[in-house]
Amino acid sequence: MYICICNAIRETDLRKAALCCEGDAESTYASLGKRPNCGQCLEEAQQIIEDERTAASCEMFAA
Numbered sequence: 723m724y725i726c727i728c729n730a731i732r733e734t735d736l737r738k739a740a741l742c743c744e745g746d747a748e749s750t751y752a753s754l755g756k757r758p759n760c761g762q763c764l765e766e767a768q769q770i771i772e773d774e775r776t777a778a779s780c781e782m783f784a785a
């Protein structure tokens with residue numbers, strides 16, 4: 723599923739990028755070589771990024 727139509731960023735790519743960089747959605751987009759255009763995706767993207775980072779930190783404690 724595409725999260726950002728303007729940049730054709732898929733949810734799976736966004737989740738991977740979230741674990742490889744720090745910062746907000748715009749920073750995560752930048753790590754993919756993208757910049758927000760219309761900005762409609764940013765709120766949902768930020769939520770996905772936070773969810774992915776939270777899940778990853780929980781996995782660290784479970785290991």
Ligand code: FES
Nearest residue numbers: 726728759760763
């Ligand atoms: S949908 Fe992401 S910037 Fe437009």
